[in-house]
Amino acid sequence: MQGLVFDMHRFSVHDGPGIRTTIFLKGCPLRCRWCHNPESRREMPEEVERIYRLEDREIKVKEVLGRFMSPAEVLVEALKDRAFYEESGGGVTISGGEPLQQVAFLVEILSLLKAEGIHTAVDTSGFAPNVAFQQIALLTDLFLYDLKHMDTVKHQSLTGVRNDMVLHNLRYLVKQGRRVVVRYPMIPGMNDDEENLVAMKNLFMELSALNELHILPYHSIANGKYQRMELENMMVGVTEPTCDWVEKVATRFKNIGLNVKIGG
Ligand code: SF4
Structure with a gap:
């Protein structure tokens, strides 16, 4: 068996506890307007042009993104940093794209990692x-789970898909007693209105075992990437939320007993 891997980041500290290797699988059924990795969405290798600057020169290099690997090959890469995981309480995070798009490959990778005690x-x-x-569910110690919008129609307009399955799976994981950290990409004017914040609060009140929230404030870092890839940038004119506003939203959730972190 082989799966399509988009990228790997070693020494990652934002994708779960400790020092981690993050493995990005390629392919995603969503089309979030704010996606920072549009090149991770198609389920096939693709050629992109990278621009490197050397003093006043621009060097353009064509690169193929995405390579097919076996679960055993992924494990070999992941095990290279085992000493760091053990020292820091870290491990391996599988991200995307949407990693569950390649569920059979994902199951194999997770099984190999669990067999190694990672x-x-x-x-x-x-x-x-x-x-x-x-x-x-039982092969995953921690789910980092996106909550993009509580209203299914708005969710569809922002991401291309409805949220019914998203909310159903979230309830399922919590009821199974799995550890879930909710990640809320906070996008001004799109999902930080009162109605959505109240709906999120109600969900946390309903699922009392769900007590960790990471707020990921929107940043416009991907704008250049959309230009280079000649993709329509749907975030033109959207500004980053102020620190003050992010803090206020964080405080609201802290006040209902959540452990809130700003950033990944
Ligand atoms: S789910 Fe992630 S990878 Fe997929 S479109 Fe949204 S932001 Fe991009």
Whole structure:
């Protein structure tokens, strides 16, 4: 068996506890307007042009993004930093794209990691059939779970898909007693209105075992990438939230007893 891997980051400290290797699988059924990795979405290798600057010169290099690997090859890469995981309480995070798009490959990788006693995390949009979550629930020590919008129609307009499956899978994981950290990409004017914040609060009140929230404030870092890839940038004119506003939103959630972190 082989799966399509988009990228790997070693020594990552934002994708779960401790020092981690993050493995990005390629392919995602969503089209979030603010996506920072549009090149991770297509389920095939693709050629992109990278621009490197050397003093006043621009060097353009064509690169192929995405390579097919076996689960055993992924494990070999992941094990290179085992000493750092052990020292720091870290492990391996599988991200995307949407990693559950390649669920059979994901199951194999997670099984190999668990057999080695390595802490596993899966970073997901939640948009996958419930049976896919059933397959990985016990192999995953931590879910980093996106909550983009509580209203399904708005969710669809912002991401291209409805949120019914996302909310269903979130409830499922919490009820199964799995550890879930909710990640809320906070996008001014799109999902930081009163109605959405209240709906999020109500969800946390309903799922009392869900007590960790990471707020990921929007930043416009990907704008140049959209230009280079000649993709429509749907975030033109959207500004980053002020620190003050992010703090106020964080305080609201802290006040209902959540452990809130700003940033990944
Ligand atoms: S789920 Fe992630 S990878 Fe997929 S479109 Fe949204 S931000 Fe991009």
